[in-house]
Amino acid sequence: MLEIKNLIYSIGDFTLGPLTLTLSKGEYLALFGPSGSGKSLFLELISGIRTPQMGAIFFDGADITSTPPQKRPVAMLFQDFALFPHMSVIDNITFPLKMRGYKSDQKRRRADELGGYLSIEHLMQRSVEGLSGGEKQRVALARAIACDPAILLLDEPLSALDQDLREDAIELLRLVKSSSRAIIHVTHNRDEIQELATRTQHFKT
């Protein structure tokens, strides 16, 4: 499904790679490593936010190294959730559907489905500004999986949550784990997702 070959990216004095990796459908890869080891950078390269200086990224055999982010089969859950503060919860969740030209009733139906799935149906009309950390994470997760991406990138999704919410969040990640989707989960805490991960990889500084 996802194939990364000899990926190299340099920024300032830091060089990531060369990295080679293959990920199949249904796999849940946990990436560990200390701060500054380039874990988030790696996700940004896969999502297309950054373009590698060397190496290639393939999806189902097609080279997507230079494909812009909006055309990749990838969604990303950001560490700070990156919810759009000027939009309501439902507008945030249906944003990727709107970008793909879904009609209003289709968007509404998908939002209801995700709302029920992630227990956020009661928040739909609220502004994202007043949500708690746990609620924000659910909304961000709903937005990330709204278009059913083939690859889901999770950038330290649990780090902004307190201990009580982490247990719920891990349950949530168990929910989105799917046989048709590959997930890469970046974390600096090896223990927190040991049950979820099917593979692990360690990044060094």
Added chain:
Amino acid sequence: MFLGGVILLFLVAPLVGMFISVKSPELFSTLTDNVVRSSILRTLLISALATVAASIFAVPLAYLLARRTFPLKGVVEAIIDLPIVIPHSAAGIALLGFISRDSLLGSVADSFGITLVGSPLAIGLAMAFVSVPFLITSARDGFAAVPIRLERAAETLGASPFTVFREISLPLAKRSVVSGLVLMFARGMSEFGAVVIVAYHPMTTPVLIFDRFNSFGLDYARPVAAIFIVITLLIFIILRIYQKR
């Protein structure tokens, strides 16, 4: 505190003094004067149109300045600030050379039977020339304050660069962009130096104030000035309320 009070007094006293000096009958007769009314309407309308037209080019440029690094960016920023530092009468002379019949633009317009010098279009160009830096600077600061992470997130969710601008950057920088538009509009309608060079007629209100002062003296110029200051103050108050909301 005393020193600060002196400067505040310096700013307020001439305006207060002018309003005290204006007699009510003069004020009412000026308000009903068709020449004054049409000049105010003309000034507001041309400044508004110049602001809207300039914003089509200025807002994307502000976004580029906030988000991209490119060669000679410092030079571009200096060019944008140029109209603020050069004398506006000199700007008017420069514009006159740009739109006169001898110039490329002027001769093209002339071939269509349009004389640019002395036209509302020339007034709009002069207003835009001196006031567009206010829009660009305010919008640029607004775009720079939008977290780049939100734009990146939108891209990963399927938004093209233009859609990111329209759906994320512009709404989040709206307050600064609107402030810039109001500032540009207000600065444009107040312009005298550049406008008087490119178009004495049809008269904008600042030119009319000068014309009345020059031809008839202070007593005739003062009521027009007082009415125009009230209008500009109203715009300024609306802007302040919007910014504080």
